[in-house]
Amino acid sequence: MTRDARALPDHPDFLWRNADPKPSYDVVIVGGGGHGLATAYYLARNHGITNIAVLEKGWLAGGNMARNTTIIRSNYLWDESSGIYEHSLKLWETLAEELDHPILFSQRGVLNLAHNLQDVRDSKRRVYANQLNGIDAEWLEPDEVAKVCPIVNVSPDVRHPVHGATYQPRAGIAKHDYVAWGFARRADAYGIDLIQNCEVTGIDVSGGRVTGVRTTRGRIAAGKVALAAAGHTSVLAAMVGLRLPLQSHPLQALVSELLEPVHPTVVMSNAVHVYVSQAHKGELVMGAGIDSYNGYGQRGAFHIIERQMAAALELFPVFARAHLLRTWAGIVDTTPDASPIVGRTPIEDLYLNCGWGTGGFKATTGAGWAFAHTVATGEPHPTNAPFTLDRFTTGALVDEHGAAAVAH
C-alpha cells in the first residue's frame, strides 16, 4: 500500500505512555511537575518501588515547572540549606548522563549583587558560610563583577549602585522542559503510570491512615500518598483537615524577543527584585518578586512587571531596546522562613513536599531524592531531616530570606 503523499507524517516516538489510572497503587504522587516526576524516578531507581502513579490535574510539567526562570545554585546561608541544595547541584551535574537525556545544564555561574553596606556584609557572610560548607563561592568587587558580566552597569551614580557580588561559578541554568521530560521518560520506562488530566478531589483517610485518593477519573487506592503540588498544596491538605504554614502567591516572570548572546552568566539582585539570564535560544529570561496578595490565578499585577523592568534597565542599560515578548505567573507556596517542608504529616502514610516558594526548580533533583527516601522508608533522608512541619512549633526555623533572593 502506498502512502498518501498528502498525509501528515507519523508522530515521533512518545517519551512516555499516556497511562489510564489503575484501581490501586503502592504510592500515589499528587502533582506531575518536576518534583513529582523526580520523586517517582528516584523511588524506582533508589528504592525499587515501581507500582506508582503520578497524578497531574493538567498536563505534565505545565505548572511552575513551565513557569520558572531555571536558575540552579546552592549558595544558601545555613548548613541545613547547603545540605539539600548542594546535594541537588551535584545531582544536576550528572543528570544528563543519569537520565540519558539532554537537559542543557549550563554552569555559567551566578552573581548575587550587593547594593548597600548591609548587602555587602550579608553577602560576605554568606560567602564565608558557603566556603565552610565546601560550596564554591567568592566575593567579587565591582570591577571583578564587570569582568564576569560586562553588561552590568557598575557605575556609582545609579539609584542602586553595585558594591560587589557573591559569585558561584558552578551555578547555572537548565532547560526546564527537557528536565521534566527526561524524568518522565525514565519513570515511564520503570513502568510508572503518568496520568494527566486527573485532578485529585478528595483524600480518603481511615483510622488516621491514608487509604487512597478520589479523582476526576475515579477513586484510586494507595498505600502511600505523596503531595508534590506546590502552590495548590494547601487546597489538597485542607481535604484532610490539615492546616499548613503556607501562603500561595503569584510570582511573575517574562522573556524578551530572541537576541544574540549578550549575557554570559546569571545575575540576581535581591534589593531590586530582578534576576536575569539569557536562555540557550536567545531570549532574556527575567523574574520578579512575588505579588503581595494571596492568589491562585496564575497571573499578577502589571506594576510588578513595570518595577522589575525599571530595575533591569538600570542594571543593564543595553536591554533598553529589547522588546518584551511574554509575561506570565506561577503560583508559589511560601513559608514563614523561606525554606521548604519535606517530610511526614500527622496522617500516617501521607507525605508532604511543599513550601519551596520561589526557588523550587533548583531543588528538583535533591527534593526528589530526599522525598523518595522519606516516602519509601518512612524516615527523612539526612538532607530533608531539618525541613519538618514541626519546626514551626519547636522554633528550629531555617531562615533563608536573605539567600532566597526573592522576597517572600
Add this chain to the structure above:
Amino acid sequence: MQLIPCPWCGPREETEFHYGGQAHVPHPEDPAALDDEQWARYVFFRDNPKGPFAERWAHTAGCRRWFNAVRDTASHAFLSVYPVGAPNPLGDGSRQGQEAGA
C-alpha cells in the same frame, strides 16, 4: 491595574494599597497560657484558601486607613469591603473556607 474599592476613598489603583494578609486573627487573650503548639498556630499558620478570603488592606497612599475585604483568590476579584471591627461576611473568621469546602 486592578482598582480596589477603598470604603472611604472609592476605587483607587492597586499600587496605592498595602496588603495585610488574613483578617480576623485575634491576638491571644492570655498569651502566657499558650503552649508552643498554640503559639505556632497563632504566629505562623494562616488560612490559604482558593476562593473567597477575608483579608486586611491598608490604603497607604490615600487615606492611610486599614479596612477589610473579601477577595476571591482564584480570580483576584474583590467581592466586598467593610470596616475593621465589622463581622466577617464569610462567617467565623478562623479557618474560613479551608476545612469546610475547598
